[in-house]
Amino acid sequence: MEETKIVVIGGGGVGKSAMTIRFLQNYFVTDYDPTIEESYRKQILVDNNPVLLDVLDTAGQEEYSAMREQYMESGEGFLIVYSIADNGSFEEVPELYQTVLRVKDSEKYPIVICGNKCDLEKSREVTLNEGKSVAKSYQVPFYETSAKTMKNLESVFHEIVREIRKIQTPKKKRSKCSIL
Template sequence: MREYKVVVLGSGGVGKSALTVQFVTGSFIEKYDPTIEDFYRKEIEVDSSPSVLEILDTAGTEQFASMRDLYIKNGQGFILVYSLVNQQSFQDIKPMRDQIIRVKRYERVPMILVGNKVDLEGEREVSSGEGKALADEWNCPFMETSAKNKSSVDELFAEIVRQMNYASTPNGDDQCCSSCVIL
């Protein structure tokens, strides 16, 4: 069974913990309690292939930003979360993606851009078009989710597994040095 390390990144209050807990336990966290670092494990079957996800739910505050390089170095797949009802969180996600590319030294890192809190449609500040355009620019999938309503939560984690499966195959597109041997 394959094991993958998934890192969930985004600003404080965007719903990183709520998405992760909803996926792992099937329950929604109503109260906001800022995370420093939480770690979860869950078995998942995607496309008839079982995997174990080790999910790192990271701090969204700048106070712990220095820890991000280590998370990124060890991560294999990344879920970049912003809140649809907070334009600033959408802006904040861009340097996080740049940091992933810098630390990994590779453009085609498995990642998904996620606009969370689609249940608050009436308060939306970031359009679907803006999210899709950024994901197209980054050449990664884009999803809108609701941790509260469990909308697209399971699909999100299934898709990051697909991205990581694809990146780990020898024929993966733009795969860098996965089967290189230096003599």
């Protein structure tokens, strides 16, 4: 069975843990408890193929930023999360994106950008178009999500698996050819 390691990154309080726990355990976390590092595993079907997701939920607080690169080294794909109700978290997206590419020593890597907390429309500080524009500039998928309502959570996790498959499939084909 295919196993995929996804790392969820973003600023503090953007809902990384809430998204992860809601999708993988169908439970909505209402209390904010800063994460240092949590790992979750769940088997899901993506495009009718079973996948064992290994999801690393990371610290968003600045005091843990030194650990960020260690998390990134093991990831095969990344969800970069910001809160639509926190412009400061949105302003962190470019730095997180560039850090992933630097750590992975790559010009392109499987990344999906998520504008979380879209249920908080009255508190919106980042427009849908601003989120789409950043994702488009990086040529990566973009979704607005809500851990509370589950909006687009399944789509986001399925999309990152698809993005990972795009880069893994050519490698697998080459390795099979070299055995012959």
